[in-house]
Amino acid sequence: MNRFTACVVSCLFLIGCSSQEISYDRYSLVEDISSQSFNSQYDIAVDLFSTLEDGGIVLKTTDVTLRAANHHRWASDLKSQIAVILNKHLSEYQVRNDLDIDISVSKFYGSVDGNVYIDLFADVKLDDRRYFQHSYSFTSKQKEDGYASLVKELKRGIDSIGNKFAQDLSLKE
Amino acid sequence: MENKENAISRKRRFSLYWIVPVIATIVTISLIWSNSFNKGELIKLYTDEASGIESGKTLVKFRSVTVGTVENISLSEDFKKTVIYARIKPDYTELLNSDSVFWIVKPRINSTNISGLDTILSGSYITLHKGSSEELSNEFTCLDETPYGFDEQGIIIRLENASERMINPGTAINYDGFKIGVIVKSDYDMDKKHTVYTAKILKKFSSLVSDQSVFWVDSGLDMNLGANGLQFSVPSIDNFISGSIDVKQFNSKKGNPIKDNAEYTLYKNLRAAKFANLIDSDSKYVLMLDDSSPLAEGSQVMFRGVKIGEVVKIPWFDNKADLFDLNNKIPALLIMDESGAYDRTQQLFNSLLSKNRLCARLDTMSILSSSSVVNLMIGPKIKCRSSIKKFRDLRVIPTIASTDFKESINNFSKKLNDVEIDKLSANLNKTVEDFDETLKSVRKITESINKNDSVSHLTNTLSSYDSHSELYKSLINMADKLNKTLDELNPTVKKVGQKSNSLVFSSDSKDIEPSVSGK
Structure with a gap:
């Protein structure tokens, strides 16, 4: 009886510990960016909405709820990825490098129905004086189902915003 | 018959011997004519004194050309004048207009002029200025000195x-x-x-x-x-x-x-x-002073830094004896400059005086000069009155306390005198000594620090913590790894936080997939 009980309990444990889905894939926004852009010549500080700092890709599940994925996570800190992308675009437009750039990202997620949302606010200062301020947003729909398509669309969106931002700054000079 | 004819022909022939006497006669007559009948005009020149004039020698000149000669000098009938008889050459009698002016030219040296030096050698002479009258005359007054202003209208x-x-x-x-x-x-x-x-x-x-x-x-x-x-x-x-x-x-x-x-x-x-010229002007005002010593005649009257008038009389009493009445203030008469753009002075100042808004202040002109200027002040904060509104029918400008520069310097000097220099000096000395001791102590400490190589050790220690040191880099790496590990553990920590037995009884659910197609 004791053996039988121990066997049943062990089976239950094994069932309980049955294989689950484990994913080691990590998503990156900066795969196609040259290593030069990782050496930032601009002072860019990115501030994310708290849910976005979880490390997982965020989905908007309802109008009032957000869920960060457990198994679909960023390869590196999202802040630094966004900073690298912006740095690349600023370099392309040869924007002056003595600016203090603060980026506040309030939206950087998709939704269960395939929409993609990016919203950020850029506050640029020169010598502690306000130099440039602008809000940028991007809304789109992913091409396919799944997180990979979502990430691709997020990348496209942040590239578009980065380009516009760099262009605006270069015209400001 | 032949002799008679010869006698007749001899009678008719003119003898050449008569030429010389005829010529001589002609010359004689012309000489007599020029010396006696055409000598020129004899004129009389009356003068006070004929010093330097000599008969037969002194010339009469016009524009440095000799036009005559003095022939004689005598006294007038009443002995009050001398009469100089001068013969003017016949060609120059037209110079003898009745208003022609004669005077004697001789060496003259005075405080303002030196003239006639050429006559020292040549002797004095008489010169003239031709008049414009149509009448001629032969009696003139001869001036002893050069007349002035006669040559122009x-x-x-x-x-x-x-x-x-x-x-x-x-x-x-x-x-x-x-x-x-x-x-x-x-x-x-x-x-x-x-x-x-x-x-x-x-x-x-x-x-x-x-x-x-x-x-x-x-x-x-x-x-x-x-x-x-x-x-x-x-x-x-x-x-x-x-x-x-x-x-x-x-x-x-x-x-x-x-x-x-x-x-x-x-x-x-x-x-x-x-x-004298401005005394009848309307732009006159009076200051009533306790003491006139800062002001003097000619002291400037200033308005907004520009001189607009001056003190023309101080004291300006009707009766000078009023000065000795100690109850009387000392009046100073100001006259404003009426030239230029100051015509409106009277209107403006009278209006301000009526509102007690015009005041005068005596300010020291400079540290060198003891005299003052009168500064006329106006402005919303300026207000002053005088117990005397008018003096000798002129409006009185009230005065206000002045910023006497000399008095300020005196006050400052007194304060400086009151300062106890000895005490101050002693305190200063003590402070310097204490500071000296402090410096010595600091020096000792510095030397001991240097002896123990403390500074170099400190530098080495600090350099091991700077951003280029290995320690710093390894700390940063460790922090990065820790962050990544925590990120990876984040879902597990959330799961356990929601359900504590989730580690044993896994209730892991799949992530919601975003779906375009709606599946």
């Missing part, structure tokens, strides 16, 4: 001397530094007991002078001690050496043109002339 005026200075004939009369006339002669009026000058104002400049003009003696030296220091200038060396007379009008009244024989007063200086 002009208007003759009389200047009654109110100055102590003696003016010589020939002295120029200037208007703004330009000669417009000359003193012709001087005389002493026994009735009025002062010198009277006859002056000629050249006709072409007569419009510059009117009956409102004033004349004064110009010393030729300008000196002014003001806020900018001592200013000294000599506008004209001639005026400085010989003096001159200036003329101008300072008031704004419309004057009548100058007339012949008009009488003017010759004032002793510019200030007296200005005062």
Whole structure:
């Protein structure tokens, strides 16, 4: 009886510990960016909405709820990825490098129905004086189902915003 | 018959022996004519004294050309004059107009002029100025000195001397530094007991002078001690050496043109002339002072930093004895400059005085000068009154307390005297000694630190923590790894946080997948 009980309990444990889905894939926004852009010549500080700092890709599940994925996570800190992308675009437009750039990202997620949302606010200062301020947003729909398509669309969106931002700054000079 | 014919022919032939006597006769007659009947005009020149004149030698010249000779000198019948008989050559009798002027040229040296030096060797001579009259004359007055102002047309005026200075004939009369006339002669009026000058104002400049003009003696030296220091200038060396007379009008009244024989007063200086000219002006005000010593005649009246008038009389009592009544304040008469743009002065100042908004303050002009300027103050915060509103029918400008520079310096000096220098010095010495001790201690500490190589050890220690050190880099790496590990553990921590037995009984659910197609 004791053996039988121990066997049943062990089976239950094994069932309980049955294989689950484990994913080691990590998503990156900066795969196609040259290593030069990782050496930032601009002072860019990115501030994310708290849910976005979880490390997982965020989905908007309802109008009032957000869920960060457990198994679909960023390869590196999202802040630094966004900073690298912006740095690349600023370099392309040869924007002056003595600016203090603060980026506040309030939206950087998709939704269960395939929409993609990016919203950020850029506050640029020169010598502690306000130099440039602008809000940028991007809304789109992913091409396919799944997180990979979502990430691709997020990348496209942040590239578009980065380009516009760099262009605006270069015209400001 | 032949002899008779010869006698007749001998009678008819003119003898050549008669030529010489005829020529001699002609010459004799011409000489007699020129010496006796055509000698020229003999004229009489009356003079006070004929010193330097010699009969038969002294010449009469016109424009340096000899036109005659003195033939004789004698006394007049009443012995009051000398009569010089001069023969003017026949070609020059037209010079003898009745208004021609003769005078004796001889060496003259005085304080203002040196002339006639050429006559030292050649001797004195008589010269003349041709008149313009159509009548001729043979009796003239011969002046002893060179007359002035006769060669140009002009208007003759009389200047009654109110100055102590003696003016010589020939002295120029200037208007703004330009000669417009000359003193012709001087005389002493026994009735009025002062010198009277006859002056000629050249006709072409007569419009510059009117009956409102004033004349004064110009010393030729300008000196002014003001806020900018001592200013000294000599506008004209001639005026400085010989003096001159200036003329101008300072008031704004419309004057009548100058007339012949008009009488003017010759004032002793510019200030007296200005005062006389402006005394009837409407822009006059009075200050009532306790003490007149800061002010003097000529002290400037300033308004907003610009000179607009001056003190022309201080004290300005009706009766000089009022000065000794200690109840009386000392009146100072101010006259505003009416030239330029200050015509509205009277209107503005009277209006301000009515509202007690115009005040006068005596300010020290400069540290060098002990005299003051009168600063007229207006403004919304300026208010002052005077117990005396009018003095001798003129409005009184109230005075306010002045910023006496000298008094401020005196007060400061007193405070400086009160400072106990000895105590201060002793305290300072003690402080310096203490500081010296402190420095010695610091030096000792520094030396001991240097001996133990403490500084270099400290530097080494600090350098091991800077951003380039290995320690710093390994700390950063460790922090990065920790962050990544925590990120990876984040879902597990959330799961356990939601359900504590989730580690054993896994209730892991799949992530929601975003779906475009709606699946």
